[in-house]
Amino acid sequence: xxxxxxxxxxxxxxxxxxxxxxxxxxxxxxxxxxxxxxxxxxxxxxxxxxxxxxxxxxxxxxxxxxxxxxxxxxxxxxxxxxxxxxxxxxxxxxxxxxxxxxxxxxxxxxxxxxxxxxxxxxxxxxxxxxxxxxxxxxxxxxxxxxxxxxxxxxxxxxxxxxxxxxxxxxxxxxxxxxxxxxxxxxxxxxxxxxxxxxxxxxxxxxxxxxxxxxxxxxxxxxxxxxxxxxxxxxxxxxxxxxxxx
Numbered sequence: 001x002x003x004x005x006x007x008x009x010x011x012x013x014x015x016x017x018x019x020x021x022x023x024x025x026x027x028x029x030x031x032x033x034x035x036x037x038x039x040x041x042x043x044x045x046x047x048x049x050x051x052x053x054x055x056x057x058x059x060x061x062x063x064x065x066x067x068x069x070x071x072x073x074x075x076x077x078x079x080x081x082x083x084x085x086x087x088x089x090x091x092x093x094x095x096x097x098x099x100x101x102x103x104x105x106x107x108x109x110x111x112x113x114x115x116x117x118x119x120x121x122x123x124x125x126x127x128x129x130x131x132x133x134x135x136x137x138x139x140x141x142x143x144x145x146x147x148x149x150x151x152x153x154x155x156x157x158x159x160x161x162x163x164x165x166x167x168x169x170x171x172x173x174x175x176x177x178x179x180x181x182x183x184x185x186x187x188x189x190x191x192x193x194x195x196x197x198x199x200x201x202x203x204x205x206x207x208x209x210x211x212x213x214x215x216x217x218x219x220x221x222x223x224x225x226x227x228x229x230x231x232x233x234x235x236x237x238x239x240x241x242x243x244x245x
């Protein structure tokens with residue numbers, strides 16, 4: 001019987017790709033107007049800085065997602081003033097992303113139905129915590145969430161077993177009583193299945209895993225729309241009391 005459904009956030013509950021694209025456009029405009037740097041040079045330096053930060057901190061570190069750290073290092077390379085530019089760039093990027101984004105089709109209705117069924121909802125996401133709170137609030141998911149695990153809190157990123165174990169612990173359930181939903185085949189579907197949860201790969205674009213992708217240790221379900229999630233969960237078992245509601 002399923003007691004908990006855990007959702008990834010970025011590119012699962014909303015389109016990060018769309019919001020990120022708009023955020024970067026806004027940053028390119030700012031760089032041209034305030035820093036005298038054209039868009040091509042700015043984007044090349046962003047990529048270079050991100051690689052350097054990841055090489056220095058390692059991939060299992062939530063700080064690699066911090067835009068303030070990225071912008072700080074970028075400006076230091078250009079020998080540009082950190083104040084007020086780091087804060088200005090941080091807010092331009094995230095404010096634009098939030099305005100350009102919205103919940104994925106059917107996601108809110110899915111959470112409402114899960115709540116009505118007596119199933120708790122958690123979050124399992126790679127990222128620093130506070131910005132994920134901002135997203136969940138801005139996109140209307142906040143009222144449905146019981147608990148959250150971020151890679152900043154867990155100390156490791158998905159699909160590390162310790163991350164998944166913390167999700168299960170907060171769910172106060174057995175692994176087989178948890179469903180984990182996310183867009184990343186390796187991190188979400190495979191990572192959840194490897195820890196005994198029911199992995200669900202949210203794949204609205206119909207992308208196929210690469211031949212090199214590690215296959216899940218357990219079963220996983222692929223869905224292309226959130227309308228498919230609750231019917232799948234019902235096949236895994238829901239108590240008679242819930243079904244009668």
